[in-house]
Amino acid sequence: MPDSAAVSTFIPADLRDHFPLDDLLLGLLETSLQGVALYTPVRAASGEIVDFTIDYLNPTAQRMLQQPAQPAGTYLEHFPHTIETGVFAFHCEAFESGEPARMDVNYQGDGLDNYFRLSARRVGRGLLVSFSDTAHHTRTAVELSLRESQARERAALAEAQGQRATLHETFMQAPAMICIFAGPEHVFELANPLYQTxxxxxxxxxxxxREAMPELEGQSIFGRLDEVYRTGETFRANEMLVQARPRQRKPGRA
Structure with a gap:
């Protein structure tokens, strides 16, 4: 890592007096259109990075992440979705390798909904992360198409969940005995109150x-259920004798 003296050589000699290094660094952080974050790794006893402290967010990062300059709490407490999206692993790998790293991510979680471009590099004992979002940029056709697809998926899921809830309520209030089985073993997924009675x-x-109603063994009902599940063909019967009796507890000893 270059020291401050070496860094100062990057600035022409006739400008160093006009732009002191400390003031220049502060000015760059405060005026940068890129988000800049400084993190310090938190390690487990095994040495593995398990979290980061958030040491500093420049004004742009504060706006993007909706956080103050030095948020209370750790990185994962604020951004747990980074585990699922791979951003946390990206930060860990960038720090451990010591090499500059980059990542693009569509981030929808923790109160954020945007496309981010990340660049990270270990600096001393911490991690420097620079990032931009597309909140104020014109979105590409690919981005718009992906967002529209995701919106349709969320709407379809919400509609399916609503329909399922309505259907469940209808079954539970129906003036008929209704149950729903799942899988080849015919596992009970639903039994309305009349069926339970x-x-x-x-x-x-x-x-x-078979487990819940062993008294049906030897009757035709198990075979009927197996056949319907195997063939997918509907079975109807106007009158079919099924002897289902509640199990009686044996009297205990005094």
Missing amino acids: LVGNRPLLGRSV
Whole structure:
């Protein structure tokens, strides 16, 4: 790492008196259109980096990240979504390698929703990160297409969840006995109150029909369920005898 004397040689001699190094650094941080962050690694007893302290955010970084210059709390406490997106790993690798690193990421989490370009480099005992976002830039066609696709996916998911909730409520209030099985073992996913009354006060959800209702063994119902699941063909019966009796507890000893 170059020392301050070596860095000062980058500035022409006739300008050094006009632009003192400390003032120049402060001016660059305060006026930079790029976000600049200074982090210090937090290590576990094993030596692995498990978090960072946030030592400084320049004004642009404060605006982008919606944080003060020195936020209370650690990096992961503020930005846990960086684990899922790989940004935290990027910072760790940049620090450990000591080499400049770059990353582009579409970040949607922790109150942020933007495209970021990151550049990171170890400086002394800390990590210097420079980054920009596209909040004030015209988005490319690819970015707009991706955002529209993500918006459609979120809308479809919300609609499906709403429909599922409505259907569940309908089943639970229906004046008929209804249950829903899942998988080849016919595991109970839903049993409405009337169905539960039919079979008695026994646990159903999450259990297979064979486990929950062993008294059906030897009757035709298990075979019917297996056939419907295997073929996908609907089975209807106007009258079908099924003997389902609630299990009776054996009297305990005094």
